[in-house]
Amino acid sequence: MINFILQQIINAIGYGCILGLLGIGYTIIYGVAGLINFAHGEIFMIASIVAYLVGYLMQASFIYASIVAIITALCCGLLLNYLIYQPCIKRRSSVLTIFIASFGASVFLRFLLLMLLTDRRRPFPIPLVFEHVFSVGELRVPLKDVITLGISIVVVIITVYIVKYTRTGIAMRAFAFDKETAQVMGISLSRITTIAFVLGGSLAGVAAIVYGLTFGVVYPTMGFLPGLYGFMAAVIGGIGNVLGGFIGGILLGFAEIFTVAFFPPALSPLRPLLVWVILILIMLFKPTGLFKPNIKFEELRG
Amino acid sequence: MLHSKLKGRPMLRYIFCFVLLILGAVFAEFFVRGVYKDVLILTAINAIVCLSAVVTNTFAGQFSLGFGGIMLTAAYTASLFTLPPSYKMVFLNLPPFLARLQWPFIPALLLGVLFSVLASLFFVFPSFRLRGHYFILITLGLNVIFANLAINLRDWTHGPLGIRNIPFYTNAWWAFGGLGLTLWFLDRFISSRFGRALIIVGRDETLAASLGINVLFYKFLAFLVSSIIQGFAGVLWVHYIGSMHPNVFDLNFVFLIVAMYALGGSQRLSGAILGAAIVTALTHLARPIQEGFTLFGYTIPPLMGLIQVLIALLLIIVMIFRPEGIIRRKI
Amino acid sequence: MSLGKGDLNGGKVNNALLTVHQLVTGYGRALVLNHVSLTVDFPEIVALLGANGAGKTTTLRAIIGLIPCWEGEIVFGGTCINQLPPSDRVRLGLAYCPEGRGIFANLSVLENLRVGAYTLRNKRDFLKNLHDVFALFPRLKERLHQLAGSLSGGEQQMLALGRALMSNPKMLLLDEPSLGLAPILVKEIYSKIVELHEEQKISILLVEQNVDIALTASHRAYVLEKGQIVLYGLSSDLRSHPVIQTAYLGG
Numbered sequence: 001m002i003n004f005i006l007q008q009i010i011n012a013i014g015y016g017c018i019l020g021l022l023g024i025g026y027t028i029i030y031g032v033a034g035l036i037n038f039a040h041g042e043i044f045m046i047a048s049i050v051a052y053l054v055g056y057l058m059q060a061s062f063i064y065a066s067i068v069a070i071i072t073a074l075c076c077g078l079l080l081n082y083l084i085y086q087p088c089i090k091r092r093s094s095v096l097t098i099f100i101a102s103f104g105a106s107v108f109l110r111f112l113l114l115m116l117l118t119d120r121r122r123p124f125p126i127p128l129v130f131e132h133v134f135s136v137g138e139l140r141v142p143l144k145d146v147i148t149l150g151i152s153i154v155v156v157i158i159t160v161y162i163v164k165y166t167r168t169g170i171a172m173r174a175f176a177f178d179k180e181t182a183q184v185m186g187i188s189l190s191r192i193t194t195i196a197f198v199l200g201g202s203l204a205g206v207a208a209i210v211y212g213l214t215f216g217v218v219y220p221t222m223g224f225l226p227g228l229y230g231f232m233a234a235v236i237g238g239i240g241n242v243l244g245g246f247i248g249g250i251l252l253g254f255a256e257i258f259t260v261a262f263f264p265p266a267l268s269p270l271r272p273l274l275v276w277v278i279l280i281l282i283m284l285f286k287p288t289g290l291f292k293p294n295i296k297f298e299e300l301r302g
Numbered sequence: 303m304l305h306s307k308l309k310g311r312p313m314l315r316y317i318f319c320f321v322l323l324i325l326g327a328v329f330a331e332f333f334v335r336g337v338y339k340d341v342l343i344l345t346a347i348n349a350i351v352c353l354s355a356v357v358t359n360t361f362a363g364q365f366s367l368g369f370g371g372i373m374l375t376a377a378y379t380a381s382l383f384t385l386p387p388s389y390k391m392v393f394l395n396l397p398p399f400l401a402r403l404q405w406p407f408i409p410a411l412l413l414g415v416l417f418s419v420l421a422s423l424f425f426v427f428p429s430f431r432l433r434g435h436y437f438i439l440i441t442l443g444l445n446v447i448f449a450n451l452a453i454n455l456r457d458w459t460h461g462p463l464g465i466r467n468i469p470f471y472t473n474a475w476w477a478f479g480g481l482g483l484t485l486w487f488l489d490r491f492i493s494s495r496f497g498r499a500l501i502i503v504g505r506d507e508t509l510a511a512s513l514g515i516n517v518l519f520y521k522f523l524a525f526l527v528s529s530i531i532q533g534f535a536g537v538l539w540v541h542y543i544g545s546m547h548p549n550v551f552d553l554n555f556v557f558l559i560v561a562m563y564a565l566g567g568s569q570r571l572s573g574a575i576l577g578a579a580i581v582t583a584l585t586h587l588a589r590p591i592q593e594g595f596t597l598f599g600y601t602i603p604p605l606m607g608l609i610q611v612l613i614a615l616l617l618i619i620v621m622i623f624r625p626e627g628i629i630r631r632k633i
Numbered sequence: 634m635s636l637g638k639g640d641l642n643g644g645k646v647n648n649a650l651l652t653v654h655q656l657v658t659g660y661g662r663a664l665v666l667n668h669v670s671l672t673v674d675f676p677e678i679v680a681l682l683g684a685n686g687a688g689k690t691t692t693l694r695a696i697i698g699l700i701p702c703w704e705g706e707i708v709f710g711g712t713c714i715n716q717l718p719p720s721d722r723v724r725l726g727l728a729y730c731p732e733g734r735g736i737f738a739n740l741s742v743l744e745n746l747r748v749g750a751y752t753l754r755n756k757r758d759f760l761k762n763l764h765d766v767f768a769l770f771p772r773l774k775e776r777l778h779q780l781a782g783s784l785s786g787g788e789q790q791m792l793a794l795g796r797a798l799m800s801n802p803k804m805l806l807l808d809e810p811s812l813g814l815a816p817i818l819v820k821e822i823y824s825k826i827v828e829l830h831e832e833q834k835i836s837i838l839l840v841e842q843n844v845d846i847a848l849t850a851s852h853r854a855y856v857l858e859k860g861q862i863v864l865y866g867l868s869s870d871l872r873s874h875p876v877i878q879t880a881y882l883g884g
Contacts, residue, residue: 036435084618084622087622088621088622088625091622091625093621093622093625094625095434095435096359096365097621097625098621099365099435099438100560100564100617100621101617101618101621101622103557103560104561104614104615104617104618104621105614105618107557107610107613107614108610108611108614108615108618111607111608111610111611111614112607112611114606114607115605115606115607115608115611118606167747167751170740170744170747170748171748171751173737173739173740173744174737174740174744174745174748176739177737177738177739177740178735178737180699180731180735181731181735181737182737182748183698183699183718183719183720184697184699184719184723184728184729184731184735185720185723185748185749185751185752185796185800186720186723186724186751186752186800187720187748187751188718188720188721189718189720191720228442231439232439235436235439273446273447273450276443276444276446276447279439279440279443280440280443283436283439283440284431287431287436
């Protein structure tokens with residue numbers, strides 16, 4: 001039994017890390033820019049597709065494909081920021097207008113790629129070396145999951161360091177708390193928003209790599225559900241709280257994998273429901289999230 | 303300018319709309335067929351849904367995306383009662399009394415609306431405590447949950463394959479008449495004291511509370527009204543198309559309605575209708591282009607999803623440059 | 634001393650540090666400031682007085698750039714700053730202490746000060762300013778790593794002031810430093826304000842409802858009423874002005 005649980009935990013690592021990384025991306029952008037980037041999942045998807053194109057079609061190495069993917073994700077974030085969000089912010093659009101624009105951006109990107117590529121599953125370029133599986137006692141520990149965990153932990157540590165100790169990170173946290181006063185300290189609105197999108201976009205890029213390692217496939221609609229779950233992870237972890245976002249993602253990922261394992265087959269189609277039920281329960285009983293959020297609570301409510 | 307001419311004279315407004323609707327219905331029923339008829343009738347039905355969105359989103363300030371689930375509930379409920387027993391016996395696994403009966407349209411419609419109101423209660427209670435992005439997320443989730451239930455309750459819904467042989471009760475008269483009824487009802491509602499209180503709640507809840515308005519009651523009322531309208535539209539829809547499956551009112555549908563609402567003009571009822579017209583027409587009429595065609599000897603391959611791409615792009619542009627939509631409030 | 638619509642003070646030549654000229658602005662469609670003019674020289678302490686809702690905070694917010702000007706001009710250090718965003722105005726040497734302190738409650742005292750020093754170019758300047766701030770407000774040094782939200786009202790005001798000083802400002806805009814503080818603390822804060830003015834030669838424009846302490850600490854003052862300057866002059870003169878005596882000092 002213990003072995004079964006441990007094995008499930010190992011299986012869930014990849015998925016948990018994906019949601020965690022997406023969660024951090026969401027939380028940084030929401031914390032700093034005050035908006036939900038619905039297209040975050042699509043940045044993640046585009047990075048994956050670029051990795052496929054570069055690594056599989058152009059036969060480049062895994063490292064090279066990954067780097068290009070992350071840079072692409074970063075650029076996507078910047079483009080979204082400059083083309084859509086900054087114009088809306090400059091025109092002092094309402095929260096809902098920005099939401100609808102964000103929703104539209106997500107649909108636009110998803111269907112654009114769908115139109116160009118069709119939803120056929122395509123392979124993510126994983127080096128053969130990574131396919132090795134360790135045997136620890138009775139447990140199967142795929143090397144891919146170890147690498148995934150390693151990458152994620154390193155990235156999270158770097159991100160937490162940036163947010164907590166660097167001048168830019170402190171500025172971001174100040175900005176998340178009180179936009180106006182932060183500007184009066186000399187922090188430029190457009191510059192800090194750009195930085196948030198660069199950071200968030202890069203994280204989505206890393207998430208794409210982790211997804212590729214874990215599931216091995218790439219397709220245009222892959223970003224929708226992870227994106228949504230990533231946002232939920234950010235909410236669960238406390239908006240603006242980087243570590244909280246990651247842990248929220250891990251928890252959510254684990255919850256879903258565990259229900260796969262433990263749900264009787266008859267109920268298995270109900271699986272997606274569990275995630276939503278968890279979210280609704282947390283929203284109702286602990287709307288600020290499990291950990292301390294980084295913005296004023298009143299802002300959470302609208 | 304049209305609005306200003308009609309603004310103060312309800313009688314003129316009613317006559318104007320009445321004439322337009324009659325013309326629309328006659329045109330749709332007798333003069334067009336096929337995809338054009340679809341466009342007209344579905345525009346009318348989509349417009350009804352869009353109007354309900356204006357009630358909750360614009361007037362009450364509760365941005366809800368839950369209409370998918372509510373319409374789904376009404377659609378399945380009503381069709382369970384209007385389906386012929388011959389179909390039900392074979393494909394569904396219902397209690398005998400249900401499998402044997404077949405109701406006429408109106409009772410089934412009313413029952414469907416009733417159930418959609420019950421379904422909307424799931425949205426009402428979260429709305430009391432959450433706002434903004436969180437609330438939107440929960441309404442999205444509820445859509446997924448309802449669709450999921452539809453997939454899983456196979457005995458009642460035939461699962462992902464959906465149900466067919468739904469009688470074609472909806473014709474142009476129902477569609478346009480329904481639209482007219484909804485417009486008339488909302489017009490009266492907005493001018494009533496309920497409507498005015500609701501608008502204050504939507505603009506500024508603290509202000510409303512300080513004026514002695516019971517905010518919770520009015521939020522409840524907004525969802526009640528909109529769910530009635532949505533249920534109505536849902537039943538009309540399935541009885542026009544003749545079939546129903548869990549993905550009919552999925553998130554793609556939600557997106558299209560949001561696009562209609564935002565493009566046409568979220569501040570006015572006429573905006574909802576314009577938005578519905580534009581998006582419905584685009585969706586249906588542009589479909590052949592999606593399938594690929596030849597132009598001047600060049601073959602353009604099928605581009606599935608082009609419609610959504612274009613509508614999404616249009617939506618983004620409008621939200622940046624003209625966030626209130628095409629038809630704005632008179633300032 | 635004159636009673637009348639505001640214009641440049643006493644016909645002085647326009648080499649003041651800050652000049653606000655015929656400022657018109659408001660929120661939405663509501664007009665709040667109606668052709669307000671004032672100047673602040675280098676170095677002096679100027680008080681902006683008036684009842685609640687007269688437009689004092691709005692004036693400061695317009696000067697720092699949080700709200701746009703509909704009409705009029707703001708000139709700081711010889712540069713017209715109307716079009717500049719707040720972050721650029723700070724780099725010219727303005728600093729702002731918002732109403733209610735505006736400290737970042739989710740950050741520590743040290744982190745707040747670091748944010749204040751955002752515009753500084755190198756670590757040496759940062760450490761020097763930090764040292765100066767600690768000299769002025771020793772209590773901040775004691776609470777260095779505490780969360781700013783857990784500080785008392787008086788300590789928060791000191792933090793807000795210290796934070797504003799970190800950017801080497803030429804001029805400080807203070808919005809109601811006495812708000813919510815006990816009289817002893819008010820005296821202490823104001824003595825610090827005067828101290829830093831004298832030591833570092835920083836000009837100060839302060840908004841206050843507490844007319845008594847404001848007139849004591851400042852060289853000159855303006856009185857704002859319903860969006861217009863109705864009175865201005867030397868603080869010592871204004872103190873004995875009949876209008877001030879009755880309306881604000883209850884005399």
